[in-house]
Amino acid sequence: MSQVPKELKYLASHEWARLEEDGTVTVGITDHAQDMLGDVVFVELPDLDAEISAGDEAGVVESVKAASDIYTPVSGVVVAINEELQDTPELVNSDPYHDGWFFRVKPSDTTELEQMLDADAYTEACEEDDH
Amino acid sequence: MSFIPHTPEDVRQMLGELDIQSIDALFDEVPPELLVRDLPGLAPAMNEMEMLQHMGDRAAANFNGLCFMGAGAYEHHIPSAVWDIAARGEFMTAYTPYQAEASQGTLQLVYEYQSMMTALMGMDVSNASLYDGASALAEAVLMAVRGNRKDKTRRILVAGTLNPRYLRATRAIVEPQGITLETLPASDSLCLANISKYEKQASEGFCALVIPMPNFFGQIEDVHGLTDWAHRHQALVIGVVNPVAVNLLVPPGQWGQTGADIAVGDGQPLGLPLASGGPYFGFMCCRQALVRQMPGRLIGKTVDSEGREGYALTLQAREQHIRRAKATSNICTNQGLAVTAATIHMALMGASGLQSVAQSCFAGAHQLSQQLESLPDVERLGGAAYFHEFVIRLPVAPEKVIDEMVSRGILPGYDLGEFFPDLGNALLVCVTEMRSPADIAQYVTALSETLKNLEGAQSC
């Protein structure tokens, strides 16, 4: 079974979010998602300073046989993007929760985080998907 | 006569295997009222001989003389080997190379095609082809809108000297997506005017500029100035390029300071017969940064499990069969066989051969135009340098001249009245390397006599 760290929040569409100490929120895709996609070959990220709203498409992750939109779980301004993914998209496969992060948002409404799934709820959602 | 190999015994055995009495039983899930009993509008079957005789009669009813018409389709010599090889069943009756291991022939060939096309255009990337030049321009416009993230206008500026048929098809294909095409009017010299004349149109911002090279009238635009101007306005540049002319003229990758962003055109002059309009193929090249916005198929080099070089479809996630509603285009089938011919053609011709063709076209067109200018009542229009097409104004309606010349075995050019009536009795004439000095002399004599006859008839 894939890893689902307890301290993170999730969307059923397989994004994770982490509230950082500086108040920003880091977003990536889950271990389960990278496993389903297979070898990631390309990641398209939002523009720096772009304003995005929860539920928006904020990027695309591509493997050889599939492409998935990435939705942002929180609204706000994009303050950082993981530029390493341009040359080494395989980080999404090897380390989805740390080096394979996608982008960081300065959130305008932190209560959006509370509406996300916790680790148990996300695990349950994945299991339902499998059936 | 439907190429069905089944003997009555085959049918009996197969029906037995399925435990049914007749083939009709296989259609028992179709609502019975939908089953057709007969197709009275169709004729009885012909055998191959009858079909070929019929088609031979039809083919003979078409003009079959000396062609001096261009306007987007050009009669060039096609080396005999081109279609002998392209028509091999292994190329002609294969399909899209989804099973890479069983399609290395087509895949490697397309990789070579991509390499040749990028070399010809001076660009970074070529796709595996689109349908034709006009629809390739439409795809380039859609690509520019995706690729120019700074642009919010969805406005495309198009040189008024572009082939009007390209403009029409592009409009039909892109307008449903809320993209507007605006024409920059040509000057009297049948070229774009000085760019200062277009600043007003540019002031609200635009996404891309479309520049033909040569333009529809055969003339050579100031591609450097236009490219830099568009880039100053943060717009992309789409070049519409003749792939033979580019052997003489500066390639789109070298236009202006940084080159065009996308180059498209019709590949027909590279080994495809006129063939009543198709199949031709559209080519498309772009700079590396735009590769993921590119529509259509791309072939990449890779290795197999034993480390041997091989070729495969790549970046497929952009395509409709994976990305569905969010694909870069709905394109699926492209013009594979036409590309096969073009690749063999380019391999045979090489840079020196293609350059000799371009030079020969240029020389022939200039010979003819100089001789025509010396005829009374014939005037050449346009002020700029031209490649292998030029415009003449006739003292009488081109339609009549065409009919009279056709009766003398010459198709003298394209009547510009269809799209440019303001030019008045204008004919667009093309000379390729296929037209010998004797052909050119014959044209001059025929036109001279034709005009005498027609003018004589008019004065009566």
Added chain:
Amino acid sequence: MLIFENGATGRSAAAQTASSTQVDTHSIPDALLRKQPPALAEVSELQVVRHYTRLSRKNFSIDTHFYPLGSCTMKYNPRGAHKAASLPGFAGLHPLTPARHSQGFLACLFDLQEILREVTGMAAVSLAPMAGAQGEFAGIAMIRAYHLARNDLERNEIIVPTAAHGTNPATATMCGYKVREIPVLADGDVDVEALREAVGPKTAGLMLTNPSTCGVFERKILEIARIVHEAGGLLYYDGANLNAILGKVRPGDMGFDVMHMNLHKTFATPHGGGGPGSGPVAVNERLAPYLPTPLVKKTEAGYAWVTEQELPGSIGPMSAFAGNAGIMLRAYAYALMLGREGMPRVAEFATLNANYLAKRLVDAGYRLAYPERRASHEFIVTLSREAKEWGTTAMDFAKRLLDFGYHAPTTYFPLLVPECFLIEPTETETREELDGFIEAMARIREEAAEKPDWVKSAPYTMPVSRLDDVKAARELDLRYQK
């Protein structure tokens, strides 16, 4: 080895050099002249001939192998049709030759329009679209034009079943529509209840393939048509599977308003390693004013092009000229050889071959995705059990088939059936060829059970083994560079 690697500086196919004396190009400003020749291959004519002949032999094709690629209709491409289209009177004809000097060509197009009208049960045909996907575009653009002309501006959705070809949703998007997907039931039919829920004042149309991509005939088609029409929408028929019903059932009779055909499938024109195709559209009376130009009419003075001026509602042309003319000529020649009797035999024997193949594969241990249904001209085998038990996926079976000399069926489409093969044998294959395929499939299944790793590493007899798709995508190498 690439063609470039065969070259040597200064070598050329000299017989192909055009004669020209030194040309004076001073009329062209120097900055607009090319300075560096393109880096093309420098090779002799024999080298070119040998190189590409050798490459051709690395391909599977209909002429060399059974090619049961589902949804692609890989039937025999008659040589006679190719020869007819290559006649100098057609091959040498300039597309802008005035109609009065190309009557033979226009006559062929007109007759083909009439034939297609008859076999589709539609009111009018335009041959303009250059491929199936362009035909789809033209079809949906006509639906859009129809609603706009009626000032019915709220309709912004196209409904598509989940099993549809990827081109369907991609086309709807290109026409500015939102895509709404509806599910397919376990028996392969569209979920009519879900359709009923989905339609409404926003519905512009429904795109449907029938027989569907599940390889079965949509039994409730008349009800589906009624539901969509009552909601004010139109029905689009994706003609990808027309071979299944050619001359037996007509889309016009089923209630479709507009459709495209793939001449490179149903009308046996060569697939050419991925095109060129041709995707004519046919419409009923209400969409006829919007057909793409050009089309051909017959007048007392002979055949003539119908121009945009005569058809002001037209969605416009799809290409510079009249579409893929050479493909139309081949299709016309093929249709002449089928004739009135031959047309329905296509559907009958395509269906017979498919059902026979399906039955025999079940006998060999394979499982059908829709076992209780009649196959149309194609059917789906699901290998999910083989994948689960032995770890051998549909891709593995596909690759192993190549070693037995059979092109693989379509794999992993439609997306809703796991580990699937979509198999379409076509009517031109003999029973013996089908039996050979069945035998190969049976042997591969035995291999998968006994030594799955062997199947998982196939193929063994091809010019290359499995290619590294990930490397191809991550380290893009799209052209030769010295």
